[in-house]
Amino acid sequence: MSDIKPFRVVHYLNQFYAGKGGEAFANTSPYKIDGSVGPGRLLEQTSKGKLKIAGTVVCGDNYFVENSSAIKQIIELIKSYQPEAFIAGPAFLAGRYGEACVEICCAVKERLDIPVITGLAPEHPAVDRYRKDLPILRTGTTGADMKNSIPRMGEILFKLLQGIKLSSSEQNLIYKRGLKKNAILEKNAARRAVAMLITKHRGENWQSELPMPKNDLVTPAPAIKEKSFTLALITDGGLILKGNPERMPSGRSDRYCKINIDSWEKLTPEKVEVNHFGYDNRYVLADPNRLVPLDIIKTLEKRGDIRLHPVIYSTAGAATAIENAASFGRGIASELKKAGVQAVILTST
Amino acid sequence: MARELESAGIPVAHICTMINVSKSMGGNRLVPSRSVLHPTGDPDLTLSEEFKLRQKIVSNALQAIQTEIKEPTVFE
Numbered sequence: 001m002s003d004i005k006p007f008r009v010v011h012y013l014n015q016f017y018a019g020k021g022g023e024a025f026a027n028t029s030p031y032k033i034d035g036s037v038g039p040g041r042l043l044e045q046t047s048k049g050k051l052k053i054a055g056t057v058v059c060g061d062n063y064f065v066e067n068s069s070a071i072k073q074i075i076e077l078i079k080s081y082q083p084e085a086f087i088a089g090p091a092f093l094a095g096r097y098g099e100a101c102v103e104i105c106c107a108v109k110e111r112l113d114i115p116v117i118t119g120l121a122p123e124h125p126a127v128d129r130y131r132k133d134l135p136i137l138r139t140g141t142t143g144a145d146m147k148n149s150i151p152r153m154g155e156i157l158f159k160l161l162q163g164i165k166l167s168s169s170e171q172n173l174i175y176k177r178g179l180k181k182n183a184i185l186e187k188n189a190a191r192r193a194v195a196m197l198i199t200k201h202r203g204e205n206w207q208s209e210l211p212m213p214k215n216d217l218v219t220p221a222p223a224i225k226e227k228s229f230t231l232a233l234i235t236d237g238g239l240i241l242k243g244n245p246e247r248m249p250s251g252r253s254d255r256y257c258k259i260n261i262d263s264w265e266k267l268t269p270e271k272v273e274v275n276h277f278g279y280d281n282r283y284v285l286a287d288p289n290r291l292v293p294l295d296i297i298k299t300l301e302k303r304g305d306i307r308l309h310p311v312i313y314s315t316a317g318a319a320t321a322i323e324n325a326a327s328f329g330r331g332i333a334s335e336l337k338k339a340g341v342q343a344v345i346l347t348s349t
Numbered sequence: 350m351a352r353e354l355e356s357a358g359i360p361v362a363h364i365c366t367m368i369n370v371s372k373s374m375g376g377n378r379l380v381p382s383r384s385v386l387h388p389t390g391d392p393d394l395t396l397s398e399e400f401k402l403r404q405k406i407v408s409n410a411l412q413a414i415q416t417e418i419k420e421p422t423v424f425e
Contacts, residue, residue, distance in 0.1 A: 220418045220421075296403050330353045343359060346351055346363050347364045
């Protein structure tokens, strides 16, 4: 018999990892299941009796991002188990699921004041925004990494619960939180500063002791003043020509495509379809104007309000690396500038 | 994509559901969409209601493009 009683943990999962279903079930409202489910079972097994999942709280990915009350409902469900710790995901590179994991972790930390942990891939946009507030484990990009991530999350959560210091390899698995650590150096700050200045003056490699945070704000582009202007349409919702002649990927995209819409009045299921693994496509497949509002834009063009650029730029934004998306943006920007396009409407799923 | 286009001086109306995510990634002109599943439509509405909804979202987007802003702004 183990000498410690297992800690009571609540686990948060999306509809997919809870075994409810895929994108067709992404609108599922929050509910709870007593005990562990799916990845939670692996967590319990690998924790060797140190952690016990008292309950699993589940919410659909779309429900979470579309209902501001979701978080409140989820917190109530979590509270009902009176947990001593909380684990969310891991969500790897999943966009909506990862957002849910970090937001719920923050809320649990604030409201219940218990240790929390989640896991995300380095490319996930939430990492940079939440690394300071939460322990987030560095994971792979897909569920294939579950067998590595879950035991690590369990071990780290256990140490957080016990107040045990993390090993340096464990610290490296958590995204740097930007916390200051006191250290005693041989040379005082004045000597180090002068040494740094001399190194810089000589043109040698020098390194600041205070790395500046990256500023993510972008100065807004000036507004359009002309009454009539040229507009282009872009989407990351995976719009493609029927039959996907360009063989566009459904996610983890490395390129964008161009769809010529010059002679069309609107988008129709006969001409276009969707290839995107990140959402349930059926409503857009039935009427693609629900993704790119070409029908409305064409009406405005006829009235002379705008001139429409003859192609729609499209990619599938699911699990696409930020650097790739940025390079699509630069590529499209340079094409649009050449074509004299003045403004863009970008639709995202 | 939105941030690179705005950086290049092209105003972008970003129609999306996760407004805060767009904002933190450098989106400036933010227009709330109907849903992740149907940004500019709604299968639960009648065709004419849905068309009106889409007109409204597009008109918010055009408003965004034609408005001078200093910081990320939501148009709805």
